[in-house]
Amino acid sequence: MDRPVICLSRVEAAYEGERAATLRDVDLMVEEGELLAIVGPNGAGKTTLLDVIDGLLPVTAGEVRVFGAAVGPHAHRLRRRIGYLPQDLFFPPSTPYLVRDVVLMARFGDLPPFRFVRRADREAVAGALAAVGLSGLSRRPIGRLSGGQQRKALLARTLAQRACILLLDEPTANLDPEAKADVERLVVALKEELSSTALVVSHEAGYLRDRAGRVIVIEEGRIVSDRARIGGSV
Amino acid sequence: MFGLPWHIVLPTLLGSILAGFVCGAIGTFVVRMKLSSLGFAMSHAAFAGAALGMMLSLEPLWTAIAFSLLIALLLGPLADISRMNTDAVLGALFPVAMALGFVFLTRTESGGIGSGALSLLWGSVLGMTMDQVGLLGIVALVIVVAFIGFGRGFFALLLDRRLAIASGLNARAYYYGVLVLVAIVVSVSLRITGGLLIYALMVLPATSAFQWAYDIKKIFLIAPLLGGVSAFGGFLFSLWADLPIGSAIALCAAGLFLISTAMSPKRRRER
Numbered sequence: 001m002d003r004p005v006i007c008l009s010r011v012e013a014a015y016e017g018e019r020a021a022t023l024r025d026v027d028l029m030v031e032e033g034e035l036l037a038i039v040g041p042n043g044a045g046k047t048t049l050l051d052v053i054d055g056l057l058p059v060t061a062g063e064v065r066v067f068g069a070a071v072g073p074h075a076h077r078l079r080r081r082i083g084y085l086p087q088d089l090f091f092p093p094s095t096p097y098l099v100r101d102v103v104l105m106a107r108f109g110d111l112p113p114f115r116f117v118r119r120a121d122r123e124a125v126a127g128a129l130a131a132v133g134l135s136g137l138s139r140r141p142i143g144r145l146s147g148g149q150q151r152k153a154l155l156a157r158t159l160a161q162r163a164c165i166l167l168l169d170e171p172t173a174n175l176d177p178e179a180k181a182d183v184e185r186l187v188v189a190l191k192e193e194l195s196s197t198a199l200v201v202s203h204e205a206g207y208l209r210d211r212a213g214r215v216i217v218i219e220e221g222r223i224v225s226d227r228a229r230i231g232g233s234v
Numbered sequence: 235m236f237g238l239p240w241h242i243v244l245p246t247l248l249g250s251i252l253a254g255f256v257c258g259a260i261g262t263f264v265v266r267m268k269l270s271s272l273g274f275a276m277s278h279a280a281f282a283g284a285a286l287g288m289m290l291s292l293e294p295l296w297t298a299i300a301f302s303l304l305i306a307l308l309l310g311p312l313a314d315i316s317r318m319n320t321d322a323v324l325g326a327l328f329p330v331a332m333a334l335g336f337v338f339l340t341r342t343e344s345g346g347i348g349s350g351a352l353s354l355l356w357g358s359v360l361g362m363t364m365d366q367v368g369l370l371g372i373v374a375l376v377i378v379v380a381f382i383g384f385g386r387g388f389f390a391l392l393l394d395r396r397l398a399i400a401s402g403l404n405a406r407a408y409y410y411g412v413l414v415l416v417a418i419v420v421s422v423s424l425r426i427t428g429g430l431l432i433y434a435l436m437v438l439p440a441t442s443a444f445q446w447a448y449d450i451k452k453i454f455l456i457a458p459l460l461g462g463v464s465a466f467g468g469f470l471f472s473l474w475a476d477l478p479i480g481s482a483i484a485l486c487a488a489g490l491f492l493i494s495t496a497m498s499p500k501r502r503r504e505r
Contacts (some may be wrong), residue, residue, distance in 0.1 A: 101389070
């Protein structure tokens with residue numbers, strides 16, 4: 001395997017207050033440019049896997065490396081190269097943020113203090129919103145968008161970040177079939193445009209899993225199957 | 235003004251407006267982060283610190299700042315160690331601060347609650363000196379500079395802490411920054427509204443501002459403005475009706491909140 005960008009060795013992890021590890025003895029290597037689908041039943045550890053790769057959850061044993069660097073809670077610089085789409089993030093109607101500002105926040109990690117937002121940042125935001133078809137809603141409060149539109153706005157945020165790795169947790173969760181199809185197509189287009197490595201948690205069979213070059217199955221915190229797919233995009 | 239000489243009225247007038255400004259700005263964090271206990275606990279920590287200063291014959295302002303900062307710096311690690319959310323830890327700290335405040339007051343030279351101590355509880359229209367006004371001005375300037383320099387990180391933190399971390403921001407540093415700012419703002423504003431009511435000056439203008447806009451940047455402009463208006467109105471009301479200034483400011487801020495809620499464009503749109 002050449003150029004693994006993500007490398008997990010004997011990783012164990014648990015959320016606060018949980019005695020049993022949510023991830024157990026996980027070994028995983030992901031090559032640059034792969035589109036990897038992560039599947040498994042509820043509570044199997046799919047989200048936990050993304051959280052430890054992004055350093056949002058510290059490991060209790062083992063090691064996680066991304067681009068060769070150890071990942072942990074203080075890996076702020078490294079995290080700027082990782083686009084993360086959380087599963088359960090939906091904004092209520094009263095959320096006082098405009099769509100364009102939510103997308104712009106993806107660029108904040110790279111902006112030093114006392115530095116104004118650059119033209120390149122604004123252009124990246126405009127481009128990202130155009131790519132997901134939300135240009136006309138850029139000044140709308142994020143909480144007043146539908147669930148599908150909010151997911152698209154968060155995908156635009158990932159696009160504006162120009163991330164090298166995409167961690168997408170159930171990008172089509174709770175969407176109607178039409179919005180689901182839209183978002184699935186966007187994810188694949190986004191991955192190809194950024195030439196990124198993408199890990200997508202997918203609860204159900206569908207377009208994304210069909211396009212994935214590799215599918216891993218997690219059950220009870222362990223990877224029980226790891227297979228390359230013939231006919232996948234990578 | 236109202237029979238009082240200007241050299242007495244002016245510091246309190248300027249101090250009230252500045253206190254309204256800084257409390258309104260910082261209250262936006264308290265409201266958005268759903269840390270209503272933070273303002274409450276900090277105001278009582280500042281009260282306990284000021285009472286300690288009176289007991290030790292030190293300047294109450296500085297001991298109030300020191301005590302509040304101590305609580306702010308303890309809060310994060312305590313929440314982390316106890317694995318409880320910040321609100322629960324604040325709930326535990328609040329009665330401790332209140333109890334300490336009264337213990338310190340009973341140990342002052344006057345042996346109980348004198349007029350100086352009472353002003354710590356519900357503010358004093360004659361409580362400000364120009365030095366304290368200057369300090370409030372410096373705190374206001376620090377807040378403005380912090381917003382210009384680090385506002386983006388604060389905005390991201392207020393949207394969603396997890397998303398802010400995922401964007402590569404050091405959310406913990408920003409969070410601690412908020413705690414320290416709240417501690418300082420509460421301490422320097424204590425003389426105006428008093429420990430019991432400063433919470434109102436933090437929360438009500440910010441809550442009112444949320445009624446007027448969907449854009450966090452606008453809310454951060456509106457909240458200090460409403461805080462300043464509440465404090466100015468409360469100051470005049472206090473002199474006119476001969477009320478404690480803290481109560482008068484809290485009533486004005488509550489009036490603005492009712493007006494904002496009734497006239498909110500958000501409410502009209504959601505109907």
